[in-house]
Amino acid sequence: MPFFQQLHIVDTHVYTWQLTETVVQLSSGLTLSQREEERLTTLHSEKKQREFLALRHLLREAQLPTTALYYTSEGKPQIEGQYISISHSHDFVMIALSPHPIGIDIERCTPRILRLAPRFTPWQAPSDMDELTQIQAYTQLWTIKEALYKIADLPSVRFYEDLQVPHFQSFASRQQALITHPEGDKAYETRSFFWEGYIWTVVSEE
Template structure:
């Protein structure tokens, strides 16, 4: 299954690709620049190659030139004329495009998150919460924090301390979040979406109202 979904969230556009194709099948539908071809040859993992190609397909879906995408030396994606955030997990690849800084993250729900939770959040699931809901709640927290980290774009930001969801409500689609900067806290609104076995979250500093495109 190729192109999966497009959403408008306020002034942000989100495009999703579900990877089922081989590298050869993905390559067949693309015309890459010389620089993109060279970059692809440096990627040795087939999974990473498929993600690389899916991102270009999504940019084409957005009717944008793939050559406008480039990366900082640290690996942060940049796009000429607007902000971009990229995420992938298992068989999904997503991009978010916005006129303002944006962060997006998708994760598959697995029990491993329960072991990792104390490392990234002070929130604790209530004793009567079943394990599946706990996994979903902690995965949601992780995706929100990852989206915040991307939008912060500061290596000095501490994942546990500076990325906060002070009134977290498990599985609620809308959450208020904070990033603690040296000059003071800044508030952000986040939206989370739940697919079967996956959760993804997006954040910027605007109201996040969703519109679906066919």
């Protein structure tokens, strides 16, 4: 299908593409620069190629030239004049654009998160919470911390210790998160969304 969704959150714009097309279909009507064409040929996975092309469709939906996107030596996406964050999971590609630092992450809810949970959070689900609800809760928490990690942009940040949701409430659409720094903690606002087995969160400065 074509462009899936645009969402406006205060001064942040979120664009979502649902990947149902082939590489050929996504290439149709899309003019790439020589550098982009060369980059596309280095992607040997069809999934990566589809994500690459869908991302450029999203940039067009945001009325930006596809060549506006570039990456730092550390691999962080950049667009001159504003901040961008990118995420993808299975059949979805998302970008968030904002005049302020921004982080976004989307994840599909799978049982694997239950095994990973002790590695990324001290929070423990209540004993009376059923497994499906636990999966959703931990997935939400992961998306918050992953979006925080992107907005932190600090190689030294510790995922478990420094990215915190001190009063995490599962399924709450809005809550506060922190990134701890030696010079003091910095607070961020998180907004989580739930859609047919997926959870995505956007994090911005308060």
